[in-house]
Amino acid sequence: MTSKIRTLIVDDESLARRGLTVRLQEFPQVELLDECQNARQALDKMVELKPDLVFLDIQMPGMNGFELLREVKARGLELPVVVFVTAYDQYAIKAFEVRAIDYLLKPVDHDRLQQTLTRVEKNLAEREREQQQQRMLNLLADATGEDCEAILRKLAENQDMGTARYPEHIAIKESGEITRVAINAIEWVDAAGDYMCIHANNETHILRRTMKELEDELNPNRFQRIHRSAIVNLEQIEKLCSRQNGEYHIILKNGKELKVSRSYKERIKRLILTT
Structure with missing residues (x-):
């Protein structure tokens, strides 16, 4: 990736937030946008800042981490890449069910965090490729008058994708x-x-x-x-x-x-x- 990973930390424990912040400072590809001490605050920040990556605690007073993600989806917002950070391992299966990219146990060490960030970079790169493909499909759809599914079928069958030229x-x-x-x-x-x-x-x-x-x-x-x-x-x-x-x-x-x-x-x- 050429740009930095815009990152948000969400955890009700100030010591945990501080510890993760210190660890993330060791990785130049990470840009820390803000820290949030509860899910409500995090929701506002996600709307405002649109982070690429969120390190998210699960057990928090009020709205927990899973409920926060449900609220983000309910509002029609695009989910960032999510890494759960928690002191408990019993939520691991559920974390991956909601498509979190990783699950870290506190305290997080450098090597494990490095593995996670490598996975995050690969995931964000794939997202960018998919977005570029969609932009190209939209341009072709505008030029040809065909829908995106029809264009994808033609591409899969190696059919000619020359844009239709309508007379003036x-x-x-x-x-x-x-x-x-x-x-x-x-x-x-x-x-x-x-x-x-x-x-x-x-x-x-x-x-x-x-x-x-x-x-x-x-x-x-x-x-x-x-x-x-x-x-x-x-x-x-x-x-x-x-x-x-x-x-x-x-x-x-x-x-x-x-x-x-x-x-x-x-x-x-x-x-x-x-x-």
Whole structure:
């Protein structure tokens, strides 16, 4: 690791905290953020400081070490690497059940602490690799319009991961003329028999193509089907409305109202919340 291990000590015994602090000063890769004398204080510090590593006592007055970890998870916080430090060995099995990386008995000696920190460094390095992989997957998902699971399957099967390039314009032939319409200007598309009606810049263009063919040319991060015969530009959606009969409609920025079919309702709701 290139950065230091940002560390928090949690123990109700001041002598134990001091002893561990002195030991940790022997390891230059460790940055001690703070010491906490109870779990409530530790919870606040974990929210504020977001440590990489916590040395955690188990038996403390009020909230014990296990209860602290449950509270951290209940709040939706990311758990740091946890090393339990205690005078009792009967909690060892339970400690590993909550995925603590190690279990140290007081008083902690130098060699045993060194072994623990080696394990911590390996664990943090693995976490960083996984986070980097997830960031890359998210970038690929944004570029290709595919979800992360589909990308992972392609990678596992050595399939081509070249990013999909969506056109910036679409050529529409009408009355012997060809009109180039900017993709981003399209507000919505609806089907009219064997034709597509492309609505953009207060104009309607007729395109002879199937809905599926057109959908494949449009970036799914911006354009989504709301009905089997309608596609909408998500950036043009002003609001989503529910009717007394249970139907949903979207209102575009230009005032146009479009019905959302039941099969697409939940997906459109999620996309509106995240777009």
